[in-house]
Amino acid sequence: MFPFLKLTDHIISLRPYEFGDEDELFKAVRESLPDLNPWMSWANDNYSVETARTFITLTRSYWSSGSMYAFAITDANNGELLGSCSLSHIHPLYRFCNLGYWVRSSQRGKGIAGCAAKLIARFAFEKASLIRAEIVIAAGNTASRRVAQKIRAHDEGLLLNRMVIGTRVCDAHMFSLLPSDFGLVAQL
Numbered sequence: 001m002f003p004f005l006k007l008t009d010h011i012i013s014l015r016p017y018e019f020g021d022e023d024e025l026f027k028a029v030r031e032s033l034p035d036l037n038p039w040m041s042w043a044n045d046n047y048s049v050e051t052a053r054t055f056i057t058l059t060r061s062y063w064s065s066g067s068m069y070a071f072a073i074t075d076a077n078n079g080e081l082l083g084s085c086s087l088s089h090i091h092p093l094y095r096f097c098n099l100g101y102w103v104r105s106s107q108r109g110k111g112i113a114g115c116a117a118k119l120i121a122r123f124a125f126e127k128a129s130l131i132r133a134e135i136v137i138a139a140g141n142t143a144s145r146r147v148a149q150k151i152r153a154h155d156e157g158l159l160l161n162r163m164v165i166g167t168r169v170c171d172a173h174m175f176s177l178l179p180s181d182f183g184l185v186a187q188l
């Protein structure tokens with residue numbers, strides 16, 4: 001496994017969550033609940049500072065075990081927390097993963113999610129030995145679908161009953177990013 005590291009395109013930075021981020025993460029999630037809640041099961045009225053702290057503890061431990069890589073998306077200039085992105089559900093044999101993102105409501109519409117997705121996908125292929133990153137988007141999530149389209153992820157179609165959000169069973173659009181999209185060769 002490799003140490004915690006920071007990624008940047010000089011507009012945003014991605015860095016692992018640190019102890020002490022919980023208040024800012026809590027604020028970002030709470031301000032965004034109306035936008036997050038329809039698409040993310042964990043984003044509900046029970047979200048607390050303690051939830052944020054537990055998430056940070058878990059993600060730091062998952063990083064060490066190589067089972068998930070979660071990053072805070074921050075402003076490269078002033079360090080403000082803009083959102084979150086992660087590689088999760090890493091398949092140890094087939095080397096693919098889920099690529100997820102959210103952006104706090106006050107920062108929507110600036111192309112931040114796409115920048116984050118490109119940075120974390122490159123990390124997946126260059127550092128984490130993955131060969132495919134899946135962006136799985138619930139049907140109806142137009143904003144996220146636009147992100148995937150704008151970064152030219154491969155649109156692989158609509159998968160039926162692919163996702164459960166809370167108590168809702170949803171179809172989902174499957175998009176993928178591959179090492180070749182970044183001029184890289186898939187390496188195991």
Ligand SMILES: CC(C)(COP(=O)(O)OP(=O)(O)OC[C@H]1O[C@@H](n2cnc3c(N)ncnc32)[C@H](O)[C@@H]1OP(=O)(O)O)[C@@H](O)C(=O)NCCC(=O)NCCS
Binds near residue numbers: 035110138144
């Ligand atoms: C989806 C999401 C990550 C997009 O992040 P972003 O940084 O705002 O992305 P973009 O700036 O590229 O905008 C993407 C689309 O969002 C929509 N959008 C942008 N600003 C918006 C706003 N203020 N209000 C509503 N929709 C908006 C537009 O459709 C836009 O597409 P366009 O650029 O073709 O107009 C963000 O809206 C979000 O966090 N949503 C809730 C969580 C979520 O759905 N995560 C993805 C799960 S698969």
